[in-house]
Amino acid sequence: MWKLLCKALGALLILYAGGMLGWRRGGAAMRRVQVLADMCAFLEALQSELHFRCGRTEELLACAQQAARLTALPLYFTDLHAGCGLQTELDGALCRTEREIASVTKHEERALLRGALEDLGGCPAKEEEQRLAWACERLKKVLADARGAAAQQCRLYRTIGLSLGGAAALLLL
Secondary structure: OHHHHHHHHHHHHHHHHHHHHHHHHHHHHHHHHHHHHHHHHHHHHHHHHHHHOOOOHHHHHHHHHHHHOOOOOOOOOOOOOOOOOHHHHHHHHHHHHHHHHOOOOOHHHHHHHHHHHOOOOOOOHHHHHHHHHHHHHHHHHHHHHHHHHHHHHHHHHHHHHHHHHHHHHHHHO
16 A cells, blocks of 8 residues: 555656656746847837937946846846946956856847947947847847747647656556
């Protein structure tokens, strides 16, 4: 009797573990969608800051970062200092962000963010607004595709996780 009870408990634990593995993997697929949505929100906030407010580049970046209220995109623009080393600091902050999101985003998506922010402050505000709008539109198209793919991947991973856990549980019994 105890042997059967232990087997049943072990089977339930294996089923639960398989399901949780599928759920975690599905959550990782959704993280890309969250990062892309945060990229779009940040670029829109920065475009708005450029349009309605004149100021130094580091102030605009910090205000846009605070206004966007990002949840999944790590940005480090609040600590930029004014001066001749701003582009170097901006590049360092972008590299740090790219390293942290490299596992969930594609190179082209990170290149869009870098291209929009790389030479910020180097040309007239109107041109920068246009460049930010272009990058944001491209990211929105990528985001729409990613949402569809992520929903499909979530279902797939969850189903596979539960199926593998169920199969392993049946083998245990």
